[in-house]
Amino acid sequence: VVDPPPPPYNFAVIPTVASRHPLWEAQLNESSARSSLTRGLLLDHGRETIGTSALDGEPNLILEMPTDTIAPFALAVCLAVLFAGALLHAWWLAALGALGAAGALILWFWPRRVHADMEAADG
Amino acid sequence: MAETLWDGGALPVAARGRNSVGWWGMLCLIATEASLFAYLLFSYYFFAAQHGKAWLPEPHPSLALAGPNTVILLSSSVAVWWGERGVTRGRRRQHLLGLAGGILLGLVFLVVQTFEWKGKSFGLNSGAYGSFYLTVTGFHMAHVIVGVVVLSVVFAWSAAGFFSPRRHDPVMISAVYWHFVDVVWLAVFFTFYLTPYLW
Numbered sequence: 292v293v294d295p296p297p298p299p300y301n302f303a304v305i306p307t308v309a310s311r312h313p314l315w316e317a318q319l320n321e322s323s324a325r326s327s328l329t330r331g332l333l334l335d336h337g338r339e340t341i342g343t344s345a346l347d348g349e350p351n352l353i354l355e356m357p358t359d360t361i362a363p364f365a366l367a368v369c370l371a372v373l374f375a376g377a378l379l380h381a382w383w384l385a386a387l388g389a390l391g392a393a394g395a396l397i398l399w400f401w402p403r404r405v406h407a408d409m410e411a412a413d414g
Numbered sequence: 415m416a417e418t419l420w421d422g423g424a425l426p427v428a429a430r431g432r433n434s435v436g437w438w439g440m441l442c443l444i445a446t447e448a449s450l451f452a453y454l455l456f457s458y459y460f461f462a463a464q465h466g467k468a469w470l471p472e473p474h475p476s477l478a479l480a481g482p483n484t485v486i487l488l489s490s491s492v493a494v495w496w497g498e499r500g501v502t503r504g505r506r507r508q509h510l511l512g513l514a515g516g517i518l519l520g521l522v523f524l525v526v527q528t529f530e531w532k533g534k535s536f537g538l539n540s541g542a543y544g545s546f547y548l549t550v551t552g553f554h555m556a557h558v559i560v561g562v563v564v565l566s567v568v569f570a571w572s573a574a575g576f577f578s579p580r581r582h583d584p585v586m587i588s589a590v591y592w593h594f595v596d597v598v599w600l601a602v603f604f605t606f607y608l609t610p611y612l613w
Contacts (some may be wrong), residue, residue: 342429381436397567400436402576402584 304331305341307350362399369395422443430581440587444594445559448560455605458546467613471536471543474610479533483526484603490519491596494565498589501572504579513569513585517590520562534540547606554602555590558597564588 309324310316316325332341334353342352373388429435462469497512498504528534531551568588571577577585 339427341425342433349423352429352433353425355428393563400584402571404576 299393302328304329304333307331360399362395366392366395366399430583431586434447434583434587436583436587436589444591446590447594448598450552450553451601454546454550455601458550458605461542461546461607462613463544469543470610470613475607477607479526479530480603480607483530484599485521486519486526487596487599490516491593493519494589494592498582498585501577501582501585504578509577509585510569510572513565513572517562517565517569520558520565520592524555524558524562527551527558537612550602550606554595554599557598561588561595564581565592 300353307327307330309326310319310321311325312319329378332350338356340354341350342354343349344351360413369388369391371388372393373385376382376384376386376388425437431437493515495512495515495547497509497516500510500512531548534544534547536547538545538548563589568584571584
């Protein structure tokens with residue numbers, strides 16, 4: 292069990308959950324499997340977590356969390372310009388905001404070649 | 415303890431295809447946009463049922479432009495589908511040609527639809543029918559414009575070599591959006607152009 296307050300990273304590894312009642316495994320003793328906060332997957336290549344199958348919770352994927360990017364902020368600013376322009380009936384301003392928003396979205400969705408090198412591990 | 419730890423070997427990194435957030439996000443967007451069009455078309459049918467045949471413009475909407483335009487939009491969907499098959503099979507020419515064909519046919523649809531609008535005797539403010547017609551086809555046009563922009567960006571990324579047979583989510587996601595826009599047009603076309611003749 293993690294003592295309060297928890298460390299800023301919460302868990303050093305992804306906890307392993309072995310049953311429906313992780314805190315009562317010793318008392319219930321439904322199976323020999325035990326949950327653990329100290330043993331589990333260690334994902335230390337940037338911001339990663341695992342994806343699991345919907346029913347059994349089996350790990351089947353390493354998901355990458357978003358990294359630092361200015362794109363969402365730029366999108367918010369451009370949308371504010373778009374709707375301010377529409378409210379003021381300043382259509383040139385609205386068009387400017389729409390163009391900026393489209394640009395921010397394109398930047399946000401820009402594909403990364405880095406995954407091409409990982410295809411061997413894709414199985 | 416050891417049996418609870420993962421021992422299944424290397425896991426694939428980063429979601430792709432139908433595991434990806436983008437795919438499910440696009441399906442959610444399609445669900446909301448389909449609801450929007452369902453409401454709009456329901457309003458049209460509701461008015462038509464309330465006001466009877468006299469409410470429709472005379473003569474009934476002509477199929478002269480809208481008929482061929484429907485074929486153009488459907489063939490653009492076929493082109494995009496063919497291009498997507500190209501990227502999954504690693505055929506670069508087919509991949510690029512299919513996307514380019516989809517974009518061009520989408521642009522032709524927009525031009526023809528502009529002529530169709532210009533030929534109408536009613537405006538946005540000239541009555542309920544005109545409001546419905548221009549609102550619904552206008553919303554659809556906006557979706558086609560977004561689709562053409564998205565497909566153009568995906569085409570540029572494809573030409574720059576960002577996609578491989580295993581990783582081409584943007585192609586797959588933009589393609590499903592484009593197919594949705596075409597299916598919506600079929601509903602719009604049936605409602606505004608065919609039901610007056612069936613009635």
